[in-house]
Amino acid sequence: MNLMKLSNTHENILNRIERENEEDSVWIVGSKTGRMLYWLARVVEPKNILEIGTSVGYSGIWLAAALEANGGGKLWTIESHAERYGRAQENFKEAGLDHMIESVKGHAPEVFDELSFPEEIDLAFFDATKKEHEDFFDAVFPRMKSGGLVIVDNVISHRSGDMGAFVDGIHENSNLKVVEIPVGDGLLIARVV
Numbered sequence: 001m002n003l004m005k006l007s008n009t010h011e012n013i014l015n016r017i018e019r020e021n022e023e024d025s026v027w028i029v030g031s032k033t034g035r036m037l038y039w040l041a042r043v044v045e046p047k048n049i050l051e052i053g054t055s056v057g058y059s060g061i062w063l064a065a066a067l068e069a070n071g072g073g074k075l076w077t078i079e080s081h082a083e084r085y086g087r088a089q090e091n092f093k094e095a096g097l098d099h100m101i102e103s104v105k106g107h108a109p110e111v112f113d114e115l116s117f118p119e120e121i122d123l124a125f126f127d128a129t130k131k132e133h134e135d136f137f138d139a140v141f142p143r144m145k146s147g148g149l150v151i152v153d154n155v156i157s158h159r160s161g162d163m164g165a166f167v168d169g170i171h172e173n174s175n176l177k178v179v180e181i182p183v184g185d186g187l188l189i190a191r192v193v
């Protein structure tokens, strides 16, 4: 079974967002990390995914496309910037994935209080303001399902700066099994044990 098969529609929209990002960056993860997220979501088969940092919906399309290919599930994704939030809504709709996505306009983690959150999160993806990651983790970890994945981007690119203490803490956390993958800006994958 080929787990990497994207529809032409999704591939075309992702390619278009990549081209737009070259003209005017909206900090998308890029195709290698996007494919990695898709593959992880296909293999792990999460039911509920939480993303912090939607931007224009690029990584969200990879994740929701994986949910759709798995046969169902839901993506909650949070974005604080009004214009990027609006563009994400258009992209999710064009991709035909909007029915699987609850987009939240607001600042994490404070906005969590207003969310109709799932009881348990199977996969969380952090890709927002780097120095807020400890706050994201503290708010998300109690909701993580045993065996679930916390995935964090930029752990290599920002290791010596805003992400250092957070990444060290994740490695020292005895509730997590952690690997760092040198794809894109560096992807940390932590499995809740």
Ligand SMILES: C[S@@+](CC[C@H](N)C(=O)[O-])C[C@H]1O[C@@H](n2cnc3c(N)ncnc32)[C@H](O)[C@@H]1O
Pocket: 026, 027, 028, 029, 030, 052, 053, 054, 055, 056, 057, 058, 059, 060, 078, 079, 080, 081, 084, 106, 107, 108, 109, 127, 128, 129, 132
């Ligand atoms: C790196 S971009 C996300 C890229 C996106 N994951 C993708 O690959 O398509 C980070 C986004 O997070 C948003 N952001 C930053 N801090 C945030 C916070 N605390 N809550 C919600 N959104 C936040 C920014 O406005 C920005 O659009």
